[in-house]
Amino acid sequence: MSENKAWVIETHDLDRVYGDGDLIRALDKVNIRIAAGELVSVMGPSGSGKSTLLNVIGALDRPTGGDIFVNGENLATITDLDNFRARSVGFIFQLHNLLPTLTARENVEIPMTGHVPAAERGKRAKELLDLVGMADRMNHLPGQLSGGQRQRVAIARALANNPPLVLADEPTGSLDTANGQELMRLLRDLNEEQGTTFVVVTHDPAVARQTKRVLVMQDGKIVREDIIGSPDEEDLKMWRHSNLGKQILAGTELHLLEEKLSSSELKAVKKALSVANGKS
Numbered sequence: 001m002s003e004n005k006a007w008v009i010e011t012h013d014l015d016r017v018y019g020d021g022d023l024i025r026a027l028d029k030v031n032i033r034i035a036a037g038e039l040v041s042v043m044g045p046s047g048s049g050k051s052t053l054l055n056v057i058g059a060l061d062r063p064t065g066g067d068i069f070v071n072g073e074n075l076a077t078i079t080d081l082d083n084f085r086a087r088s089v090g091f092i093f094q095l096h097n098l099l100p101t102l103t104a105r106e107n108v109e110i111p112m113t114g115h116v117p118a119a120e121r122g123k124r125a126k127e128l129l130d131l132v133g134m135a136d137r138m139n140h141l142p143g144q145l146s147g148g149q150r151q152r153v154a155i156a157r158a159l160a161n162n163p164p165l166v167l168a169d170e171p172t173g174s175l176d177t178a179n180g181q182e183l184m185r186l187l188r189d190l191n192e193e194q195g196t197t198f199v200v201v202t203h204d205p206a207v208a209r210q211t212k213r214v215l216v217m218q219d220g221k222i223v224r225e226d227i228i229g230s231p232d233e234e235d236l237k238m239w240r241h242s243n244l245g246k247q248i249l250a251g252t253e254l255h256l257l258e259e260k261l262s263s264s265e266l267k268a269v270k271k272a273l274s275v276a277n278g279k280s
């Protein structure tokens, strides 16, 4: 199989089978390609294989079949996986796994230990905590931070070695809506400003809408792929999925909205309708 550096992640018929009696196909011939600088989300029901996919991509788990290339490198041929992970991948998990006895800054320094001089580690940790809006909490212990703040420290830690790829498993799962939205804004900024590639597993459609492409998994397979458009386009897509929405789009049920909306809202809807109908 040829490797292609254009893809940060490329898989060929990736399998991860558990058990030896009744086999569980956690991954079943998964083929994906993710380019540098993409912000992709992965959705799907519980047990569909999302975490398994992230773990295999990040070399925390080994596939039972198929190939996976990260930055053109076949993971099966890498002997020093610890070094590979330190160089190439940042992980953000729902349980942020910060060490409770270390300060925020020290937690961010951990991944740099061993290959970045101490003075530089401290400086970089400070910059990263500043980037995630935690500069004023650097010397706090995790127990002295809110859930959202801990999650931001975990992100700073994931970025410590400047990985080209960050894998996030339900990073907003333990956050309230406002903190979840703020976190996604941060990931989007990092994606746009630093070109970091993100793969974000989520159950939350609002989180997925903040990404540019959604891979949908079911029974270990990628069953669908959605490209996310602009917010207006997304609203229209939702309308097209409901009967009432379709009737309104066709202009036949507009009076239903007239009672419910203010005149300025109605004007906006009519404008959107003319754009939509012009398009379709």
Ligand SMILES: Nc1ncnc2c1ncn2[C@@H]1O[C@H](COP(=O)(O)OP(=O)(O)OP(=O)(O)O)[C@@H](O)[C@H]1O
Pocket (backbone or CB within 6 Å): 018, 019, 024, 025, 026, 044, 045, 046, 047, 048, 049, 050, 051, 052, 053
């Ligand atoms: N260590 C394991 N041993 C056996 N089966 C496993 C193991 N880990 C995961 N599985 C099974 O593999 C399938 C996929 O699990 P995975 O954790 O990837 O799902 P998920 O999509 O992340 O689900 P959730 O949304 O609940 O986190 C499930 O059927 C699960 O029970």
Ligand SMILES: [Mg+2]
Pocket (backbone or CB within 6 Å): 050, 051, 052
């Ligand atoms: Mg999971």
